Amino acid sequence: MRKIQKHTGKAFVTAASAALSILAATMILDRSETQRFQEQQQADTLNQLSTVRARLEGAINTRLLLVEALVTHASTRPELTQDEFTAIASPLLERYRGIRSTNLAKKSAISHIYPVVGNEKAFGLNLAATPTQKEAVDRTIASKKSVVAGPVKLVQGGTAFINRSPIFVKSIEGKSEYWGLASILVNPETIYEEAGLLQESSNLKYVLRGKDGLGEKGEVFFGNGAIFQEKPVFLSVTLPNGSWQLAAVPKTGWYDHSPVTIWLRGGGMTIALVGSIGVFILASEPARLQLAIDRATAALRQNEETLKQKNAEMKALNSALSESEGRLSQFLDAMPIGVFVTDSHGNPYYTNQTGQHLLGQGVVASVAEQIQIQYKIYQAGSDRIYPQESDPLLNALQGKSVRREDMEIHHPDKIIPIESAGTPIYDADGNLSYAIAAFQDITERKQAEKLREDYNRTLEEQVAERTAELSQTLTELQLTQDELVQSEKMAALGQLVAGVAHEINTPLGAIRSSVSYITDFLNENLSQFPTLFRELTPERETQFLELLQRSITNTTIVSGRERRQLRKTITSQLAAQNIEKSEGLANILLDLGVHDRLEPLFSLLRQSDSDQFLKTVRAFVRLQASTRDINIASDRAAKAVFALKNILDGIDAVLTLYQSQIRQGIELTKNYEHIPPIQCYFDELNQVWTNLIHNALQAMNNKGSLTVNAIHNHENIQISIADSGTGIPPEIHSKIFQPFFTTKPPGEGSGLGLDIVRKIVAKHRGQITFESRPGQTTFTVILPIER
Numbered sequence: 001m002r003k004i005q006k007h008t009g010k011a012f013v014t015a016a017s018a019a020l021s022i023l024a025a026t027m028i029l030d031r032s033e034t035q036r037f038q039e040q041q042q043a044d045t046l047n048q049l050s051t052v053r054a055r056l057e058g059a060i061n062t063r064l065l066l067v068e069a070l071v072t073h074a075s076t077r078p079e080l081t082q083d084e085f086t087a088i089a090s091p092l093l094e095r096y097r098g099i100r101s102t103n104l105a106k107k108s109a110i111s112h113i114y115p116v117v118g119n120e121k122a123f124g125l126n127l128a129a130t131p132t133q134k135e136a137v138d139r140t141i142a143s144k145k146s147v148v149a150g151p152v153k154l155v156q157g158g159t160a161f162i163n164r165s166p167i168f169v170k171s172i173e174g175k176s177e178y179w180g181l182a183s184i185l186v187n188p189e190t191i192y193e194e195a196g197l198l199q200e201s202s203n204l205k206y207v208l209r210g211k212d213g214l215g216e217k218g219e220v221f222f223g224n225g226a227i228f229q230e231k232p233v234f235l236s237v238t239l240p241n242g243s244w245q246l247a248a249v250p251k252t253g254w255y256d257h258s259p260v261t262i263w264l265r266g267g268g269m270t271i272a273l274v275g276s277i278g279v280f281i282l283a284s285e286p287a288r289l290q291l292a293i294d295r296a297t298a299a300l301r302q303n304e305e306t307l308k309q310k311n312a313e314m315k316a317l318n319s320a321l322s323e324s325e326g327r328l329s330q331f332l333d334a335m336p337i338g339v340f341v342t343d344s345h346g347n348p349y350y351t352n353q354t355g356q357h358l359l360g361q362g363v364v365a366s367v368a369e370q371i372q373i374q375y376k377i378y379q380a381g382s383d384r385i386y387p388q389e390s391d392p393l394l395n396a397l398q399g400k401s402v403r404r405e406d407m408e409i410h411h412p413d414k415i416i417p418i419e420s421a422g423t424p425i426y427d428a429d430g431n432l433s434y435a436i437a438a439f440q441d442i443t444e445r446k447q448a449e450k451l452r453e454d455y456n457r458t459l460e461e462q463v464a465e466r467t468a469e470l471s472q473t474l475t476e477l478q479l480t481q482d483e484l485v486q487s488e489k490m491a492a493l494g495q496l497v498a499g500v501a502h503e504i505n506t507p508l509g510a511i512r513s514s515v516s517y518i519t520d521f522l523n524e525n526l527s528q529f530p531t532l533f534r535e536l537t538p539e540r541e542t543q544f545l546e547l548l549q550r551s552i553t554n555t556t557i558v559s560g561r562e563r564r565q566l567r568k569t570i571t572s573q574l575a576a577q578n579i580e581k582s583e584g585l586a587n588i589l590l591d592l593g594v595h596d597r598l599e600p601l602f603s604l605l606r607q608s609d610s611d612q613f614l615k616t617v618r619a620f621v622r623l624q625a626s627t628r629d630i631n632i633a634s635d636r637a638a639k640a641v642f643a644l645k646n647i648l649d650g651i652d653a654v655l656t657l658y659q660s661q662i663r664q665g666i667e668l669t670k671n672y673e674h675i676p677p678i679q680c681y682f683d684e685l686n687q688v689w690t691n692l693i694h695n696a697l698q699a700m701n702n703k704g705s706l707t708v709n710a711i712h713n714h715e716n717i718q719i720s721i722a723d724s725g726t727g728i729p730p731e732i733h734s735k736i737f738q739p740f741f742t743t744k745p746p747g748e749g750s751g752l753g754l755d756i757v758r759k760i761v762a763k764h765r766g767q768i769t770f771e772s773r774p775g776q777t778t779f780t781v782i783l784p785i786e787r
Contacts, residue, residue: 022271023269034256036310037255038254038255038256039314040310040313040314041250041254041255042233043314045204045233045248045249045250046233046235048202048203048204048248049204049206049233049235049246049247049248050235051196052195052196052197052206052246052248053195053235053237053246055194055195055196056191056194056195056197056237056246057237057238058194059098059190059191059194059195060161060186060191060237060239061238061239061240062096062334062335063096063098063099063184063186063191064146064148064161064163064184064186064239064240065163065240065335065337066092066096066099066102066184067102067146067163067164067165067182067183067184068146068165068337068438068440069088069092069336070088070089070102070104070165070182070184071165071166071167071182072419072440072442072445073088074104074167074179074180074182075167075168075169075179075445076444076445076448076449077448078167078169078179080104080112082112082116085104085112085113085114086114089102089114090114090115092184093114093115097190098186098187098189098190098191098194099184099185099186099187100158100160100185100186100187101113101114101115101119101122101184101185102114102182102183102184102185103119103122103182103183103185104167104180104181104182104183105127105180105181105182105183106179106180107179107180108126108127108128108137108141108180108181109124109125109126109127109180110122110123110124110125110127111123111124111180118156119156120156121155121156122154122155122156125155127164127181128141130155132152132153133149133152133162135212136149136152136162136164136212137149137164137181140164140165140166140181141166141178141181143241143401144166144168144401144403145165145166145240145241145401145403145421145423146163146164146165146240146241147163147164147165147212147213147240147241147242148161148162148163148212148213148239148240148241148242149161149162149163149164149212149213150162150188150211150212150221151188151211151221154185158187159188160185160186160187160188161185161186161188161191162183162184162185162186163183163184163186163240164181164182164183165181165182165183165240166178166180166181167179167180167181167182170449172453172456188222192222197222197223202251203250203251203252204248204249204250204251205223205224205227205248205249205250205251206222206223206227206246206247206248207220207222207223207224207225207227207228207232207246207247207248208220208221208222208223208237208244208245208246208247209221209225209228209244209245209247210237210242210243210244210245212242213239213240213241213242213243213244214242215236215242215243215244215245216245216428218244218245227247227248227249228247230249230253230254231249231254232247232248232249233247233248233249234246234247234428235247236427236428238425240423241401241423245428271299332350332352333352333353333354335352335354336354336440337354337438337439337440338351338352338354338355338357338358338359338418338438338439338440339351339352339354339355339436339437339438340355340359340393340436340437340439341434341435341436341437342368342371342393342397342434342435343433343434344397344431344432344433344434344435345368346367346368346369346371346394346397346435347365347366347367347368348363348364348365348366348371349363349434350363351363355439358409358416358418358439358440358441359375359409360375360376360409360411361375368393368394368397369388369394371391371393372385372386372388372391373385375409376409376410376411377391377407377408377409377410378407378408378409378410379406379407379408380405380406380407380408380417381408386407390402390404391404391422392404392420392421392422392437393420393422393435393437394422395422396422396423396424396435396436396437397424397432397435398424399424399432400422400424401421401422401423401424402421402422403419403420403421403422404419404420404421405419405442407419407420407439416441416443417441417442417443417446418439418440418441418442419439419440419442419445420437420438420439421437421438421439422435422436422437423435423436423437423438540613543601543604543613544613544616544617547592547594547601547614547617548617548620548621548624550592550593550594551592551593551594551617551618551621552621552624554592554593554594556593563590566586566590566595567583567586567587567590569595570582570585570586570589570590570595570598571583571586573598574586574598574605577602577605577606578606579602579605579606581610581611584611585605585610585611585614588611588614588615588618589614591618591621592614592617592618592621646675646677646678646682647675647678647680647682647685647710647717647719647783648672648675648710650682650685650686650689651689651708651710651719653686654686654689654690654693655668655670655693655708657690658693658694658697661697661702662697662706664702664703665702665703665704666697666700666702666703666704666705666706667704667705667706668705668706668707668708669705669706669707669708670707670708671707671708671709671710672708672709672710673710673711673712674712675710675712675717676712676717676785678717678783678784678785678786679786680764680783681760681763681764684760684763685760685764687756687757687760688757688760688761688781689719689721691753691754691756691757692721692757692779692781693706693721694753695753695754696721696722696723696725696777696779697723699723699725699726699777700723700724700725701725704723704724704725705723705724706721706722706723706724707720707721707722707723708720708721708722709722713782715784715785715786716766716782716783716784716785717782717783717784717785718780718781718782719780719781719782719783720778720779720780720781721778721779722776722777722778722779723776723777724775724776725775725777726774726775727772727773727774727775727776727777728770728772728777733772736754736770737754737755737758738755739752739755740752761781761783764783764784765783765784766781766782766783766784767781767782768780768781768782769782
């Protein structure tokens, strides 16, 4: 009995041990399955995220790197026109969907843009002064490399990712000078759509941060930022000289346990229970024990097969990741710019198709210090290997971003000048992982620079020749100007003399005409005067004197129309009084200026010789008028001859010269204060007044108002001449005193009049100014009383 109990006790211990072993194995399998499941979730998420990243990098970089083509064109042709820019930019927008616009910003202010329609508000926008874009612009200029900004709110509406690259051109001295910026604006929604971020069917939630290419330090600009607190899967999205951080988590969240865990645990407990019972039985019966061991071994092998299947699935995921990397290589191979990548130790890692074409070979095993020799990269214009301290790729391995334009790749049959930019690439922890060099053929740019240098040299020679010719021409013009000034002075003097002669000849002609009339009258009537006066009765004598007085004192001037109307009235009045020859008498009365208060004359007019009597009175009235004309003409002649004595007399003399033009429709106003005499060149000052008054009359077309003011202002005399002409346009105010400048048609003026006026006034230590607006122009001459 004791043996049975002992054997049963051993069997119980063996069964318990078997149960514990099975439970332990179940726990290990549970933990392994949980870990595998969590890794599977992350692997699935990483696989989808890698695909999205590859699409995202391909979509954004393919478009953003096109800005390098704009940089190349602008640096080669800095005077690029809008039409030329449109011809360059339009194929880019037609080829790639989602490019909103491209632009050039000369001195950071947008000067070229395509398309123009819809982007008019962006013209002239100073990017460096725009708060939302200033930081990215300053970073671009300071680093001298491309910087991705955005998404940025645009002044013309909407948002865009913007890749800006600085443009530097070579000055004549060979220095690199900042020209401006080249920018390409990409619609964010197009990028998100092509990357698959907007797919409703996706089982992941995505989030992007790193606004303006600042990586994990940048702001969130797509998705919910709270995802970063849910243990997401991270991937870095590489941009030109920057990066974004892409993260994702399952929409349902992370599962803590595998769906088979409950079955695994239940099965383990069941197997432990059954196994322990079986072991207990087999411990008593070895054959059954062996059978239980075999079954347990089979179960373990089945679990091993399951693990192998899971490992195969992991390999498939890794293959998908490799495929995504292959697509990225295809995108890079499609770029028109060479790309060369090394690892952090400088070992060549990758080069795209364009890079292989330019270098003449693909990736060759080499160390960083031997890359220049391996690929035959030389200093431009020499046979020296390019120095390592300046090489962009080696600088990138040291964490520096460098751009160089003095590099050449030497092939047996040709030499290719290149521009190269090196950029370090960091991992998520900030450690250097790769160095990348982007380079392009700049043969056309170098040829254009040489053509420009040749053109500048030729232009300098032509400028020197032209300068010598202009210098000689200037000397000849100065001599011609002196001759013209003297000619203008003589012309003005001739005009003055001609005017004086005219004003003297006019009154002399009036005197000659009046004297001729008086002579004829006396010759015809002098012998009849004694008889005439003897036959006059006292009544007739009184009537004779009254008519003579009324005629002489009457100064009313009537027009032809008024005369005709008065003749009809007088004729009717005389006819009503039965006076004969009423029409003839009416004409004589009108000649005498007697056309009212006719009643006292009716008795005289009824006399048969009344017409002869009135004609005699008219003859004496005309004799008196001739005498008056002689006096007036004498005064005018005297004034013209003797007026040139002081400033006011000179002005009045000039006004007298232009009296015939003034009478045609000029309203003349003179406001003279008492002006003391001054020491001056009277004839030259008269030339000043002649020019200013002549110009004023021409400006008014001889119709308007002319005002001459003379003011005694302490130590100065101020003469102002104002006209009501059209005025002087503001845009030529600064030119009117320049020699040879004139607004008159060819042949009507030499353009020296006001220049001579200015010089004469300066000769008197005075000054001349003017004010002009439509309807009033005033020239003011200020002369010192004592010189």
